[in-house]
Amino acid sequence: MKLFPTGHATHPQWQMAAGLVLAQVRAQMALPDHASAPTLGLLYITDHYASEAQHILDHLSAELPEVTDWSGTVGIGVCANNAEYFEEPALSLMLCELPSDQFRVFSGVAPLGSAEMTGFEAHTALVHADPVTHDLPDLIGEMAGRTDTGYLFGGLSSGRGELIQFAVGGNGNIRGHGAAGGVFSGGLSGVVFGEGVRLISRVTQGCQPVSPQHVVSACDGNLLLELDGEPALDVLLRDLDISLDRPQPAIETVRATMVGLSDAGSDGLRRTGDLGADVLVRHIIGLDPTRRGVAIADMVEPGMHLSFVRRNAQAARADLMRICAEIREELEPEEQTLATARAVAGCEAESAPHPARRIAGAVYVSCVGRGGPHFGAPGAELQVVRHALGDVPLVGFFANGEIARNHVYGYTGVLTVFTSEPVA
Structure with a gap:
């Protein structure tokens, strides 16, 4: 050729x-x-x-x-x-x-x-x-x-x-x-x-993980309810080191953060700390303080793996x-x-x-x-x-x-x- x-x-x-x-x-x-x-x-x-x-x-x-x-x-x-x-x-x-x-x-x-x-x-x-x-x-x-x-x-x-x-x-x-x-x-x-x-x-991939990999243990459509058996919102706040008591910096941090989704057993978060080829990056579109949930721009299912990620040029x-x-x-x-x-x-x-x-x-x-x-x-x-x-x-x-x-x-x-x- x-x-x-x-x-x-x-x-x-x-x-x-x-x-x-x-x-x-x-x-x-x-x-x-x-x-x-x-x-x-x-x-x-x-x-x-x-x-x-x-x-x-x-x-x-x-x-x-x-x-x-x-x-x-x-x-x-x-x-x-x-x-x-x-x-x-x-x-x-x-x-x-x-x-x-x-x-x-x-x-x-x-x-x-x-x-x-x-x-x-x-x-x-x-x-x-x-x-x-x-x-x-x-x-x-x-x-x-x-x-x-x-x-x-x-x-x-x-x-x-x-x-x-x-x-x-x-x-x-x-x-x-x-x-x-x-x-x-x-x-x-x-x-x-x-x-x-x-x-x-x-x-x-164009993003870098900023959290450990979690397992989706409960969800409702595109709303994450539990990660590793804990309320999803609590895990997000802990991983990003933010608090809803200070809403403005918390909102700015969440807006700069996305989620990386992958199926169980697929090429997810690697040992090197990089995202695998099977990870799908999706935006966070809302927080639900009442249900302690996190809404994302895709449907999720129990058993999927998830990490919080940010864009990273390097x-x-x-x-x-x-x-x-x-x-x-x-x-x-x-x-x-x-x-x-x-x-x-x-x-x-x-x-x-x-x-x-x-x-x-x-x-x-x-x-x-x-x-x-x-x-x-x-x-x-x-x-x-x-x-x-x-x-x-x-x-x-x-x-x-x-x-x-x-x-x-x-x-x-x-x-x-x-x-x-x-x-x-």
């Missing part, structure tokens, strides 16, 4: 940004180690361009007729390798060269059919979703259940206006997209991949470096060829895209709460990824919630790479 061409740009006029992006991808398509016949375009735009989404898609489709299928969405920010565009007009594009029988684009207009009807076995899926969609967690779970692995990756659209999604299926794979124009709002859309498309994906950076190291380790064969050894050993300044790294392209979806200054400087989050993986082709956006496996996360990043066979 050759490297996927990518392009990204910012400009007040979308036509100028699109022209800069097209120049970048065309130059890369002419290089011998880059894909020259891409079939799938992954397109992400900031909300400044949302009202022009149809024009942008039509323009790129006309300029890149070899690309038959398109998927993507809108975000408050979009990202590329070593760069993020946050709260400014920008677009980011990656062109994937994948066999046409190994992926399918789906949307609300053209939903994914069953394997019995289509003859296509879904292995994994990139999913974009509207955050206001009714029963969204159930839809995500149902979608995961329609794949062989149960693994989804992606995120919820974000923006200050219309939340659009791109979904165009070509080569006669899916009916109904032509009349709709390929720009949608509401529901789910994305791309399902067959077993022949090899992916590695990891979730990185912990987020360290955890992002960890998942990048895991991906690199999984991609590096035990017996390296000379090309592979040279590619993975080069310093960051010498880390031009190289097929020997076995990464054809990457998709990174990060939370809007992590973007901008949270990592200390503009683009710092993407610089961590580049430093760890090298200058690999990358596209993505800042989401209103991140999707991994069958869950919707918050304050996380989901990094997924398309891998290829080792280079001889």
